[in-house]
Amino acid sequence: MGRVIAVANQKGGVGKTTSAVNLSAGLAHLGYKTLLVDIDPQGNATSGVGVNKADVDHCIYNVLVEDYEAKDVIVSTNVDQLDCIPATIQLAGAEIELVPTISREVRLQKALESSVGLYDFIIIDCPPSLGLLTLNSLTAADSVMIPVQCEYYALEGLSQLLNTVRLVQKHLNKSLEIEGVLLTMLDARTNLGIQVIDEVKKYFQDKVYQSVIPRNVRLGEAPSYGKPILSYDPKSKGADVYLELAKEVIAHGERVR
Ligand code: ADP
Ligand code: MG
Numbered sequence: 512m513g514r515v516i517a518v519a520n521q522k523g524g525v526g527k528t529t530s531a532v533n534l535s536a537g538l539a540h541l542g543y544k545t546l547l548v549d550i551d552p553q554g555n556a557t558s559g560v561g562v563n564k565a566d567v568d569h570c571i572y573n574v575l576v577e578d579y580e581a582k583d584v585i586v587s588t589n590v591d592q593l594d595c596i597p598a599t600i601q602l603a604g605a606e607i608e609l610v611p612t613i614s615r616e617v618r619l620q621k622a623l624e625s626s627v628g629l630y631d632f633i634i635i636d637c638p639p640s641l642g643l644l645t646l647n648s649l650t651a652a653d654s655v656m657i658p659v660q661c662e663y664y665a666l667e668g669l670s671q672l673l674n675t676v677r678l679v680q681k682h683l684n685k686s687l688e689i690e691g692v693l694l695t696m697l698d699a700r701t702n703l704g705i706q707v708i709d710e711v712k713k714y715f716q717d718k719v720y721q722s723v724i725p726r727n728v729r730l731g732e733a734p735s736y737g738k739p740i741l742s743y744d745p746k747s748k749g750a751d752v753y754l755e756l757a758k759e760v761i762a763h764g765e766r767v768r
Contacts, residue, residue: 514631514633516652522639535547538632546581547636549596550619551637551639554597556636560590560738561738562586562588564600569584570597570599571598574622580626582625584597606642606644615647616643619648620651620684646679651684652684656691656692657691657692659694662696663707665710722752722756723752729744730749741754
């Protein structure tokens with residue numbers, strides 16, 4: 512059975528999409544069959560793996576709102592071993608359209624059920640909110656990965672996220688775990704980054720990944736070429752560190768199995 516990991520933080524711009532895309536590509540590169548699920552209406556993960564939104568017939572919207580199964584909307588990507596469920600702007604309406612529907616929080620989980628066995632990992636890129644799209648992701652997931660940007664107020668808002676995780680554990684998905692906390696966009700030239708790392712480690716202890724993602728120009732450029740960093744610039748520091756992260760995630764998956 513594949514391990515389903517939701518990449519979530521209701522703050523925007525903390526590196527969720529960059530991490531979902533490059534972790535997925537790293538896992539695929541290491542030979543693990545991986546599905547990247549884009550559940551953010553912005554669709555940045557979709558284009559980040561080279562899927563052209565204009566060419567997409569069906570997307571995650573059809574899964575959530577219209578009862579399509581995951582297999583009906585999965586597309587392949589330009590990365591070997593990596594498939595994607597795309598998101599288009601159509602998804603923007605889903606948050607509201609889902610409100611009156613039955614079992615509105617479990618729709619993604621139900622849709623993924625028949626595909627979980629086909630992949631080693633399923634990585635879900637969440638939108639920057641704690642609304643129904645993120646709730647669907649946390650309900651469908653085995654665990655949640657929380658990217659935290661190395662900046663002032665790094666921990667701000669995390670108690671809200673952790674509270675949502677607890678509510679999901681209580682009411683929707685009692686086996687949901689914290690997969691890990693990922694420090695992102697570290698600027699090694701400043702002391703601030705080091706302070707933030709200490710602070711986050713004090714709070715989350717061994718849940719913090721050894722791999723810390725540096726601020727890296729190449730990581731910022733890769734999406735405009737529709738490529739994960741491992742395809743865009745495999746020799747970059749960004750490629751190295753996301754590959755290391757993928758290894759940590761694999762090792763953790765083997766422990767929980
Ligand atoms: P989120 O999905 O949490 O909103 P993104 O992954 O989209 O965050 O990142 C926000 C912006 O920062 C994007 O333009 C992305 O390309 C850039 N970015 C993310 N991580 C890095 C990094 N490690 N180094 C440089 N730029 C980054
Ligand atoms: Mg994003």
